[in-house]
Amino acid sequence: MKSLGKTLKDSRELISLTLRQVEEATGISNAYLSQLENDKIKKPSANVLYKLASLYNVELDSLLYAAGIIEQESPQKNKLLNTIALSAEKLTNDEEQALLDYLKYLRFSKK
Known part of the structure; x- marks a missing residue:
């Protein structure tokens, strides 16, 4: 399995975008993008991955998997994570x- 950074860099280069162009399109700083591509940041938010997946035209699940956020393709779980990623962009801090x-x-009440 390729690392998240390698996956992101390969995807960006495949569509011939610079880090600056990705920054302009997504609002994610090019410094942060560089850290992602060099595997200095291992688990970015699902929202960041959603923006990149949309721009790079890759499956969000493949980026979530490469980041270690989800395990191998589970359709039910992936649907939930995709929904959360889409909804998270509009959440207030509260x-x-x-x-x-x-x-x-929920997690601690089951124990």
Whole structure:
């Protein structure tokens, strides 16, 4: 399996974009993109991966898998993660924190 950085760099180069062009299209700084491509950042947010997958025209699942965020292709789980990634872009900070608190509650209430 290729690393996330290698996957991102290969995908970007395949469509002949510079880091600056990706920055302009996504709002993700070219310094951050460079760190991603050099595997200095191993697990970016699903929102960042969604933006890059959309621009690079690659499956979000392949980037989530390369980042180690999801395990091998599970259609049910991938559908949920795709939905979360799409929804996360519009969350306020309070909504994001409430979701994280609720997830913690769900995980710890089962024990």
